[in-house]
Amino acid sequence: MFGRILNYLKALFGMKLDELEDPEVLLAQAQDEMKAAQAKNRERAVQAITQKNNLQAEVDKTTNAMANLDAKAEMALKNGDRDLALQLVREKQALGTNLSSLQASLASAIEMTEQIKTAIRKEEERIRQKTTEAMALKTQWKQAQIETSINKALDGMSSASGTDAAFERAHAKIQSAQSESAARSELAKGRIENRIADLDDKLADSAATDELAQMEQKLGLAPAQSTTTSISSTQSTVAAAQASAAEQELAQIQQRIGGGANPTA
Numbered sequence: 001m002f003g004r005i006l007n008y009l010k011a012l013f014g015m016k017l018d019e020l021e022d023p024e025v026l027l028a029q030a031q032d033e034m035k036a037a038q039a040k041n042r043e044r045a046v047q048a049i050t051q052k053n054n055l056q057a058e059v060d061k062t063t064n065a066m067a068n069l070d071a072k073a074e075m076a077l078k079n080g081d082r083d084l085a086l087q088l089v090r091e092k093q094a095l096g097t098n099l100s101s102l103q104a105s106l107a108s109a110i111e112m113t114e115q116i117k118t119a120i121r122k123e124e125e126r127i128r129q130k131t132t133e134a135m136a137l138k139t140q141w142k143q144a145q146i147e148t149s150i151n152k153a154l155d156g157m158s159s160a161s162g163t164d165a166a167f168e169r170a171h172a173k174i175q176s177a178q179s180e181s182a183a184r185s186e187l188a189k190g191r192i193e194n195r196i197a198d199l200d201d202k203l204a205d206s207a208a209t210d211e212l213a214q215m216e217q218k219l220g221l222a223p224a225q226s227t228t229t230s231i232s233s234t235q236s237t238v239a240a241a242q243a244s245a246a247e248q249e250l251a252q253i254q255q256r257i258g259g260g261a262n263p264t265a
Contacts, residue, residue, distance in 0.1 A: 052109035
């Protein structure tokens with residue numbers, strides 16, 4: 001019992017492995033993995049571009065603030081407030097230091113973003129190429145399956161050719177039976193009792209014809225002279241038939257006597 005269960009589990013897992021190794025399943029899994037990786041890479045690219053845009057916004061903001069401080073310092077000097085102008089210049093210089101750091105980060109982010117965009121384009125081209133290749137492989141797999149099915153069908157058809165011998169044997173038996181039936185019919189035609197029965201039929205037909213002729217004459221439906229002619233004709237036919245049958249039977253008796261006699265006598 002345990003052995004049968006184990007064999008069943010092996011067969012089940014074997015079937016599952018065969019299904020997993022199916023080319024269409026493998027290609028579908030590969031395409032799903034490529035699409036999932038592409039989605040992740042696109043998300044990373046979006047995040048990188050977002051950071052680059054944030055850095056660009058900070059650079060623009062700092063640049064505007066420095067320009068504003070510079071204008072205010074110039075206005076303070078025009079108003080004779082040198083200390084305020086000095087304070088505004090110091091703030092501008094601090095922003096300038098921060099701006100240099102922001103601009104360096106922005107340049108690095110722009111370079112990385114361009115690299116990511118290039119990688120995304122290459123990945124898209126690769127996915128399109130692999131998709132086309134997968135379609136070609138699926139077509140080849142379907143074609144191979146069709147050819148295998150056709151070959152199996154042809155193999156099955158070739159095994160059915162053994163039935164031709166049975167048809168030939170049946171045809172030979174039917175032909176032999178037909179030949180035997182024809183032989184028996186031919187033999188039956190030559191038998192004396194059959195010939196005599198044929199004569200009896202003819203005699204009965206002639207007697208019926210004569211009686212019908214007499215009835216017609218009695219009723220005035222036929223000329224009177226035909227009766228005698230019909231009767232004599234019928235009697236002549238019957239006599240001729242009886243003489244012929246007698247001669248044939250006499251010939252057969254003579255043949256038997258002659259065949260049984262000693263040829264040397």
